[in-house]
Amino acid sequence: MRIEPLDLAGSFVLTPPRFGDARGFFSETFRASTMIDAGVSAPFIQDNHARTERSGTLRGLHFQNPPQAQGKLVRCTRGAILDVIVDIRAGSPTFGAHVGVELSEENWRQLFVPVGFAHAYLTLTDNCEVLYKTTQYYAPAAEGGLLWSDPDLAIDWRMPRGQIQTNARDQAWPRLRDLASPF
Numbered sequence: 001m002r003i004e005p006l007d008l009a010g011s012f013v014l015t016p017p018r019f020g021d022a023r024g025f026f027s028e029t030f031r032a033s034t035m036i037d038a039g040v041s042a043p044f045i046q047d048n049h050a051r052t053e054r055s056g057t058l059r060g061l062h063f064q065n066p067p068q069a070q071g072k073l074v075r076c077t078r079g080a081i082l083d084v085i086v087d088i089r090a091g092s093p094t095f096g097a098h099v100g101v102e103l104s105e106e107n108w109r110q111l112f113v114p115v116g117f118a119h120a121y122l123t124l125t126d127n128c129e130v131l132y133k134t135t136q137y138y139a140p141a142a143e144g145g146l147l148w149s150d151p152d153l154a155i156d157w158r159m160p161r162g163q164i165q166t167n168a169r170d171q172a173w174p175r176l177r178d179l180a181s182p183f
Contacts (some may be wrong), residue, residue, distance in 0.1 A: 001014050001015065001017070001028075001031065001034050001146060002014070002015040002017075003034070003037075003038050004014045004171070006099050006101070007094070007097070007099060008029060008085065008087050008094050008097060008098075008099055008114075008117070009087075009092070009094065009114075010039065010101065010112075010114035010116075010179050011111070011112055011113065011114055011117065012038060012111075012112050013101055013109050013110065013111055013112075014034070014073070014109070014110040014111075014112065015039075015107070015108060015109050015110070016028055016029050016108060016110070018108060027108065028135050029075065029110070029173070030044075030073070030133070035073075035112075038112070040071065040112065040113075040135075042071055042135040043135065044073065044133035044134065044135055045134065045135065045136065045137060046130070046133070046136075046137050046138065047131065047133050047134075048131065048133075048134065048138075049129065049130070049131050050129070050130045050131075051127075051128070051129050051130075052123045052127075052128045052129075052130070053097045053126065053127060054123065054126055054165065055123050055124060055125050055126050055128075056122070056123065056159060056163045056164050056165055056167040057122070057123045057128075057164075057165050058120060058121070058123075058148055058157070058164050058165065058168070058170065059120060059121055059145065059166070059170070060084070060118065060119055060120020060121060060145070060148060061084070061086055061118035061119060061120040061145055061146040061147070061148050061169065061173065062118060062120065062143065062144070062145050062172075063088065063116075063117065063118045063143075063144045063145065063146075064120055064138075064139055064142040064143060064144065065143075065144050065182045066115075066135060066142075066182055066183070067160075068136045068137070068139040068142035069115040069116070069136060069142075069182075069183070070115065070135055070136040071095050071112070071113060071114055071115050071134070071135040071136075072111075072112070072113040072119060072132050072133065072134050072135075073110055073111070073112050073113075073132060073133045074103065074110060074111045074112075074113060074119075074121070074130065074131075074132040074180060075103060075108075075109070075110040075111075075127070075130070075131055075132065076103040076105060076128060076130050076131075077105055077129050077130070077131055078105050078127060078128055078129035078163040079104065079105060079123065079124070079125035079126065079127055079128035079129065080102060080103070080104035080105070080106070080123075080125055080128070081102070081103050081121040081122040081123055081128055081130060082100050082101075082102055082121060082122045082124055082157065082158055083100065083101050083102070083111045083120075083121045084098055084099070084100045084101075084119070084120050084121065084122075084155055084157075085098060085099060085111070085113050085117040085118065086098040086117060086118040086119075086146060086153060086155075086176070087116065087117055088116060088117060088118050088124050088146065088179065088181045088183055089116040089117075089181065089183040090114070090151045090181040090183060095155040095181075096152070096176050097155060098154065098155055099180045100155065100156065102124070103121075104124075108158050111151075115135070115183070118144075118145065118146040120148055120170075122157050122159070122164065124158065124159070144173075144182065145169070145170065145173035145174075146173050146174065146175075146176060146179060147171075147173045147174060147175050147176075148166065148173075149161060150175040150176055152175060152176055152177060153176060
């Protein structure tokens with residue numbers, strides 16, 4: 001697996017190799033020793049699978065508060081998404097900085113989201129499927145979020161805001177300047 005560190009500490013992109021022939025392909029998409037070599041010591045304990053019908057659907061920016069804070073390993077197995085992470089670790093030299101990575105069934109890339117980062121993705125195509133592993137169980141009482149459209153973050157979502165669909169909860173999260181970061 002190829003590992004590409006990103007500009008935000010602890011985050012990286014994994015690209016597993018695919019071996020194909022006339023039958024299709026085979027790919028080892030996860031190996032615990034690769035994650036350990038990349039500095040991820042917490043084990044993954046839950047897998048999640050999300051399907052989104054329409055392009056322009058945004059989910060996020062989400063995180064879970066400690067002690068249920070999650071690291072995530074995200075991949076898109078159908079369609080394409082723009083996956084965005086924002087550093088919300090108080091005192092971090094990159095606090096408030098973000099990166100966006102396109103994940104798709106074509107490029108086969110995966111994004112590791114460390115604890116202390118808010119996470120969102122925007123579907124770039126119809127009929128997207130996203131799978132991700134987490135280092136903690138989903139805990140509704142520990143949910144937190146950050147407003148995806150915060151002008152201070154200036155995230156380039158690659159499409160006009162009027163074309164982006166989200167839910168009421170994701171429209172109501174605080175801006176970064178109003179966030180009492182638990183990290």
